[in-house]
Structure formats: structure tokens, C-alpha cells
Amino acid sequence: MNASVRSAPLGAHDSAAHDEPTRDELPFIEKRLALLFGCFVMVMTLFGLQSYKLTVIEGSVYTDRSENNFLSELPLIAPRGQILDRYGAPLAINEPSFEIRMSPFRLKPDEIRATGRRVAELLGRPDINQRAEKVLSLAYAWQSTSLVQNLSLDQVLPIQEQGFMLPGVIITPHTRRVYPAGELTGHITGHVGHISPEEKAQFRARGYLNQELVGKLAAELAFEDLLHGRAGSEIVERDAYGRPRSSYVDQPAQPGNALYLTLDLGLQRLAHALLGDYHGAIIVMDPRDGAVLAAVDRPGYDPNRPTRGQQYSKLILSPSAKGFPPGSTFKVVTAAAGLTAGFAPTDSVNCDGAYHLAGIRFPCHLRWGHDWENLYDALQHSCNVFFYRWAHLAGVRNMAAMAAGFGFGQPTGFELAPPGKEGGATLVNPNLTRVPTGKVLQMGIGQGELIGVTPIQMARAYAALCNGGKLFKPRILHEVRTAQGERIRVGQPEEQGALPLAEEHRRQILEGLRRVAQEPGGTGSRAGFNKAWRVAGKTGTAETGIPGKPSNAWFCGFAPFENPEVLVIVMVEQAGHGGDVAAPLARQLLAFYFGEPEPVIQPAIGEDKKPAQSGD
Known part of the structure; x- marks a missing residue:
């Protein structure tokens, strides 16, 4: 019996034998798998930790960053x-x-x-x-x-x-x-x-x-x-x-x-209306503490349109560094220098219309003269010759020292002045000895190159003269309140010194100023001050030094005479006589202050274009 047998292809057994790992290869493969799994676990752990960090630990930071992209x-x-x-x-x-x-x-x-x-x-x-x-x-x-x-x-x-x-x-x-x-x-x-x-x-x-x-x-x-x-x-x-x-x-x-x-807007409005289109400055002050009640400067400027108009202020600055000539308003300084030097207020000087020095004639504003004048008469009539004489006898040192004592030639410290820029003042050095006598005479009546002032300096000086001799820093700050209305600061008077003037001498000068405003013949009496106000003051007609131009008109006055509570300084440029122009403006301001307002009337300024002689 024969059986046919089909033989397997060559090499088939060898291939099948290699499809499965051998017992010797298994340990090596297991190690590789364990390493791979370990790496996977490690990566996932890192991812987890980073996620935890970003979402839990630093989550608020990144949330804020995200939100702020839209905020x-x-x-x-x-x-x-x-x-x-x-x-x-x-x-x-x-x-x-x-x-x-x-x-x-x-x-x-x-x-x-x-x-x-x-x-x-x-x-x-x-x-x-x-x-x-x-x-x-x-x-x-x-x-x-x-x-x-x-x-x-x-x-x-x-x-x-x-x-x-x-x-x-x-x-x-x-x-x-x-x-x-x-x-x-x-x-x-x-x-x-x-x-x-x-x-x-x-x-x-x-x-x-x-x-x-x-x-x-x-x-x-x-x-x-x-x-x-x-x-x-x-x-x-x-x-x-x-x-x-x-x-x-x-x-x-x-x-x-x-x-x-400290400003009173009603008083400010009146002062502004009184100056009208004329150039000049008006200051109303409480002489008892230096508080400024009104301060008008023309020409002015509209702060709503600050690029237009004149921004510098004549109150604290002047068109030139020399300041304005004060004219006869400065005669109170000459009087103080003479009294302090030992002159008596009853000493008389004969005024025949001029003072003569080395062949040079220094005129009085009254061409035919005032005859014999003592201090009270000379202040009342504003006699130039009397004050030429007293300035001559007192000398430049006494004159300059007394002017400095009145606060001239130095900043007032007024709050509105730019820091370090208050100027417009001239005062001769008191230590100078070789000053021409003619210049000293001119200084005696508030003219010439030895003296120049600003209205705010004049206000400080006259305030001290009438308040008992205290030089107060002019101030504008009344009080400060928070937006909720709580008062956190109140403006306080600040004394800067005292006039170097004996009380007796101060009162003698004040008597002369009373006569200026209240007695017939006084250069300020023509303004028609109400006698009940008891006004005292001094007029000034200051030559500008500009050929053919009218003089600057000044008036410095206060009331009541016995216990002053209001001071008025008026300076109108190229306007004429102080008694005819500046004093009537002061009268209207005082009428408003004392509750007797008048219709606004501007004097006929500049009708007489002839330069007024310095004096009245």
C-alpha cells in the first residue's frame, strides 16, 4: 500500500519558528515595554502637573491677563x-x-x-x-x-x-x-x-x-x-x-x-468801570491787615482768551523796570525824612514859585508861589518848593533810608506776583554820597531817576502810614475750603516791619493829609468827598518824562481819618492832574464802600493835552 506524501516548501518550518519570540527574547521585550510605559506615564504626569499649575496655582494670573486684553x-x-x-x-x-x-x-x-x-x-x-x-x-x-x-x-x-x-x-x-x-x-x-x-x-x-x-x-x-x-x-x-x-x-x-x-466783586466792577478805556490801576485795600478788596489794571486781558491783551500787571510790575514816578504822593516820605532829621512841622519855607540851586530853577506847580508854608500847608497845597528844601537839607542818605523804611525799592511779597519776578521799582542806594543835589531835589517831589514805584508798593506804604506804622504784606487769600465745604485755611495778616517814624511825626503827617481832602484849598478837596467819611489823602501829578505827554494822575486816600478801614490808590496814566482826575474816581469808590453808591462818572481825562506840572 503506497501512500503519497506532499512535502512542505523549503524554509517553511524556519519561518514559522521565528513568528513567536523565543524564551531567550522575552525578557528583553518586557524591559522595552516597561520603559515605553514609564515614558508615557512620565509625559502624562508632566502634562497633568503643568495643567494643574496653569489652572489652579497660576489660574488667577492668566485670568487677569485674559480679561485685561479687553479692559x-x-x-x-x-x-x-x-x-x-x-x-x-x-x-x-x-x-x-x-x-x-x-x-x-x-x-x-x-x-x-x-x-x-x-x-x-x-x-x-x-x-x-x-x-x-x-x-x-x-x-x-x-x-x-x-x-x-x-x-x-x-x-x-x-x-x-x-x-x-x-x-x-x-x-x-x-x-x-x-x-x-x-x-x-x-x-x-x-x-x-x-x-x-x-x-x-x-x-x-x-x-x-x-x-x-x-x-x-x-x-x-x-x-x-x-x-x-x-x-x-x-x-x-x-x-x-x-x-x-x-x-x-x-x-x-x-x-x-x-x-x-479777599476781593469784593462789586467794588472790583466799579473800579473797572471807572477806569474805562484809560490806562492805569486802582487798588482798594483794608489798611488794618493788607487785604486787597479790589485791584484793577488797565489795559487788561481776558483769561478766557489768554493770548489776547496785556498779561503783565501794573499792580506789581510796570512797563519798565524803573517803575512809575509817584509824583507828590511821595512827599509823605520827604516829610518823614525831614521830621526824623529834626525839622519841626511849623518851620516855614518861602515859596516864590521856584527853588534856586546853583543858578538852576526848580519850579513849583504854582508859578506865582505859595508864600510862606509850613509842613501842614505844604502837604495841603502840595508845595514843591517846601519839599525841595526839605529834601536838600535831609540829604540823599536820609531820603533813601526813609523810602526803604516805607517799603519802596523792594518786593511787597504780594501773592499774585510771580515768584522772584515782582519788580518795577527803583530806589537809590542809601550808601551813595556822590549824588547830584538836583536829583535829590527831584526825588523830594517824587520825580527823577532815584525813585520809581508800583501801585501795590504805594498801597503798602500808605496803609502803614495810616494804620499806626505797620507794614503789612498785601494779601488776596481770604480762606480755603475743600470741595465738601470744610474750611481748612484762613488768610492771616503778615507784618513785614514797621515804619521808622516816631508816632508824633506820623500824626503830624496825617494832619496834613486830612487838610488835603477836607480843607478848602486842599489839592484833593475839589473831588467833593463826603465830610462824614472823614477822608485824608494825597494827590499826585507825576511827569512821565515823555515830551508833550500829559502827566500821570495819582491819589492815595483813606477813611475814616481817626480809625482808617479802607484805603484807595488810583493811578491813571497820562491823564493830567491828580486832584482833577484820580481823586474824583476815589470818591466814587468810597461812596460805594460806605453804602452811598453814585452813578459812574468818568472825569474829563486828557482834555487839556498840555503836560501838567508835577505837584498837585
């Missing part, structure tokens, strides 16, 4: 403190104002330009298109730039209503500084302006924002630290297209303090 912090500029007169009448206030800014956050250039065009159309301001181009050049997407400022609520409403169509637009509320009295108080309030490039480092160190307004002149500058508030911040939430969705105040802005000045 931006904007500064809230603090409202500036108000400035008011002593009775609360507004002199500098804030009105609502709006600024439109734009940010390129998540916006394409075409979207930025389209938004700029739309804003320009809504406001009727084609120039906004150019400003929108600046948005494209911002270094960081979260920055913003201003498109337009100082918009009213009516102007900004269309922008607000269409905000959903204006991606990147931010409406920021501000306040605009407004001066209700305008030019009437321009030299008192001053004005504000943007921080200049030269000032940036200084104000940044004091915590200011670059876009804040700062005081540039007068009270706004002098009281910057009191008026400036503290800026806050606002958080604005945007959608993915950069459009604002909501906002909240993160840090409220703290308004500046309210300043109450």
Missing part, C-alpha cells in the same frame, strides 16, 4: 478748585467738557480710517481725519490719541448715540476752565494752560498727568498746589472689536480746594 485704564482728571470772591461770587469755575480719543486696539487700518471719517462727519470737523491717521502710528495697541477736545454735551451726543458704529472711539469727560467775569478780574485770577515741554519733568515728579492744566499767571499760578486735585482712574471694558461695553470708576478723582479771595 483699559483711563485717567480721570480731577476738577480744579473754584476761585470765588469773599462773598462767594464765582471768578473761576469748571464747566463740563468732553474729549474724543481713539485706540487702534484690534482694529484694521481701514476700520480706523472709516471711524475717523465718520467722527469728522458727525462733528463737521474735517481736520479729525488727519488726527485719525496718528492712531495708526501708536506704538502699542492699547494706547489712544486725542481726536478732538473741549466738546459740549450737545456736540458729543451724536457720537455717543452711534458708538456701536465707531469701534475704538472713547469719550472722556473733562472740565473746562471758565472765568465768568472775564477781563474784569483777569489780572487777579490769571489763567491755566497745558504743561509745557520744559515743565513736564517738574510736574511729573509732583504726580501730574501730562494732559492736566496748570496755573500760568496770578492766582491760578500762585495757588496751584491748593487748586490742583488728585487724578483718579476709570476701567473701560471693550468687546473684541475694541468698542466700549461698560466702565466703572476704579479710583475716584479728588477735586481741588475752593479759594475765597
Whole structure:
């Protein structure tokens, strides 16, 4: 029996034998699998740890970062403190104002330009298109730039209503500084302006924002630290297209303090009206403490439009560094120098119309002379010859020393003067000995190159003369209150010294000033002061040194004579005689002060164009 057997292909057994690992290969394979599994577990563990770190340990950090991609912090500029007169009448206030800014956050250039065009159309301001181009050049997407400022609520409403169509637009509320009295108080309030490039480092160190307004002149500058508030911040939430969705105040802005000045706006308004279009200055002061009740300077300027008008003030500065010649109002200093040198008030000098020195004639304003005059007569009639004589005998040292004792030739410290810039005053050095006698004579009647003054210096000097001899620093600050009305500071009188004048001598001079205003023949009596006011004062007619030009008219007066409570200084440039021009203006101011207001009447200034002789 034969059986056929099919043989397997060559090598088949060998291939089958290699499909399964041999007993020797198993340990090696198991090690590789264990290593691979270990690596897998390690990777998953690292992923898990990192996930835990990101979501649990540092989750809040990344959440904040994510949210802040849609949040931006904007500064809230603090409202500036108000400035008011002593009775609360507004002199500098804030009105609502709006600024439109734009940010390129998540916006394409075409979207930025389209938004700029739309804003320009809504406001009727084609120039906004150019400003929108600046948005494209911002270094960081979260920055913003201003498109337009100082918009009213009516102007900004269309922008607000269409905000959903204006991606990147931010409406920021501000306040605009407004001066209700305008030019009437321009030299008192001053004005504000943007921080200049030269000032940036200084104000940044004091915590200011670059876009804040700062005081540039007068009270706004002098009281910057009191008026400036503290800026806050606002958080604005945007959608993915950069459009604002909501906002909240993160840090409220703290308004500046309210300043109450010593000024009486009613008296200020009258003084301004009395000067009218004439150049000059008027100061009304309380001589008991140096408080300024009115201070008008013409020509003036409107702080609402600070680039127009004359910003320097004659009250503390003058057109030249020399100051104004005081004319016969300075004769009280000559009288004080003579009395202190030992002259008697009853000593008489014969005035025949001129004083003669080395063949030179120094004229009196009364060409035919006053005859024999003592100190009281000479003050009453403003006799030049008498004061030439006393200045000659007293000498330049005594004259200069007494003038310095009255506060001339030095700053008054008036708060409105720019720091270190109060000027407009001249006084000869008391140590000089070789001064021509003719110049000393001229100084004796308030003329010449040895003496120049400002109205505020004259106010300080006459206040000291009538208040018992105390030189008070002129002041304008009455009190300071917080925005909530809490009084935090009250202005205080500051004595700067005392007149170097015996009380007896002071009273003798005052008697002469009483006669000026109250006795017939007094150079101030023509003004018609009410006798009940008990006015005393001194007129002045100061030559300007400009050929053919009328003299400056002065009057320095106070009332009541026995216990003065109000002082008036009037100086009108190139107006003529002090008794005819300045004294009548002072009368109207005193009438208002004493509750007997008169119709505003301006004297006929400058009708007689002939230069008035220095004296009355």
C-alpha cells in the first residue's frame, strides 16, 4: 500500500519558528515595554502637573491677563478748585467738557480710517481725519490719541448715540476752565494752560498727568498746589472689536480746594468801570491787615482768551523796570525824612514859585508861589518848593533810608506776583554820597531817576502810614475750603516791619493829609468827598518824562481819618492832574464802600493835552 506524501516548501518550518519570540527574547521585550510605559506615564504626569499649575496655582494670573486684553485704564482728571470772591461770587469755575480719543486696539487700518471719517462727519470737523491717521502710528495697541477736545454735551451726543458704529472711539469727560467775569478780574485770577515741554519733568515728579492744566499767571499760578486735585482712574471694558461695553470708576478723582479771595466783586466792577478805556490801576485795600478788596489794571486781558491783551500787571510790575514816578504822593516820605532829621512841622519855607540851586530853577506847580508854608500847608497845597528844601537839607542818605523804611525799592511779597519776578521799582542806594543835589531835589517831589514805584508798593506804604506804622504784606487769600465745604485755611495778616517814624511825626503827617481832602484849598478837596467819611489823602501829578505827554494822575486816600478801614490808590496814566482826575474816581469808590453808591462818572481825562506840572 503506497501512500503519497506532499512535502512542505523549503524554509517553511524556519519561518514559522521565528513568528513567536523565543524564551531567550522575552525578557528583553518586557524591559522595552516597561520603559515605553514609564515614558508615557512620565509625559502624562508632566502634562497633568503643568495643567494643574496653569489652572489652579497660576489660574488667577492668566485670568487677569485674559480679561485685561479687553479692559483699559483711563485717567480721570480731577476738577480744579473754584476761585470765588469773599462773598462767594464765582471768578473761576469748571464747566463740563468732553474729549474724543481713539485706540487702534484690534482694529484694521481701514476700520480706523472709516471711524475717523465718520467722527469728522458727525462733528463737521474735517481736520479729525488727519488726527485719525496718528492712531495708526501708536506704538502699542492699547494706547489712544486725542481726536478732538473741549466738546459740549450737545456736540458729543451724536457720537455717543452711534458708538456701536465707531469701534475704538472713547469719550472722556473733562472740565473746562471758565472765568465768568472775564477781563474784569483777569489780572487777579490769571489763567491755566497745558504743561509745557520744559515743565513736564517738574510736574511729573509732583504726580501730574501730562494732559492736566496748570496755573500760568496770578492766582491760578500762585495757588496751584491748593487748586490742583488728585487724578483718579476709570476701567473701560471693550468687546473684541475694541468698542466700549461698560466702565466703572476704579479710583475716584479728588477735586481741588475752593479759594475765597479777599476781593469784593462789586467794588472790583466799579473800579473797572471807572477806569474805562484809560490806562492805569486802582487798588482798594483794608489798611488794618493788607487785604486787597479790589485791584484793577488797565489795559487788561481776558483769561478766557489768554493770548489776547496785556498779561503783565501794573499792580506789581510796570512797563519798565524803573517803575512809575509817584509824583507828590511821595512827599509823605520827604516829610518823614525831614521830621526824623529834626525839622519841626511849623518851620516855614518861602515859596516864590521856584527853588534856586546853583543858578538852576526848580519850579513849583504854582508859578506865582505859595508864600510862606509850613509842613501842614505844604502837604495841603502840595508845595514843591517846601519839599525841595526839605529834601536838600535831609540829604540823599536820609531820603533813601526813609523810602526803604516805607517799603519802596523792594518786593511787597504780594501773592499774585510771580515768584522772584515782582519788580518795577527803583530806589537809590542809601550808601551813595556822590549824588547830584538836583536829583535829590527831584526825588523830594517824587520825580527823577532815584525813585520809581508800583501801585501795590504805594498801597503798602500808605496803609502803614495810616494804620499806626505797620507794614503789612498785601494779601488776596481770604480762606480755603475743600470741595465738601470744610474750611481748612484762613488768610492771616503778615507784618513785614514797621515804619521808622516816631508816632508824633506820623500824626503830624496825617494832619496834613486830612487838610488835603477836607480843607478848602486842599489839592484833593475839589473831588467833593463826603465830610462824614472823614477822608485824608494825597494827590499826585507825576511827569512821565515823555515830551508833550500829559502827566500821570495819582491819589492815595483813606477813611475814616481817626480809625482808617479802607484805603484807595488810583493811578491813571497820562491823564493830567491828580486832584482833577484820580481823586474824583476815589470818591466814587468810597461812596460805594460806605453804602452811598453814585452813578459812574468818568472825569474829563486828557482834555487839556498840555503836560501838567508835577505837584498837585
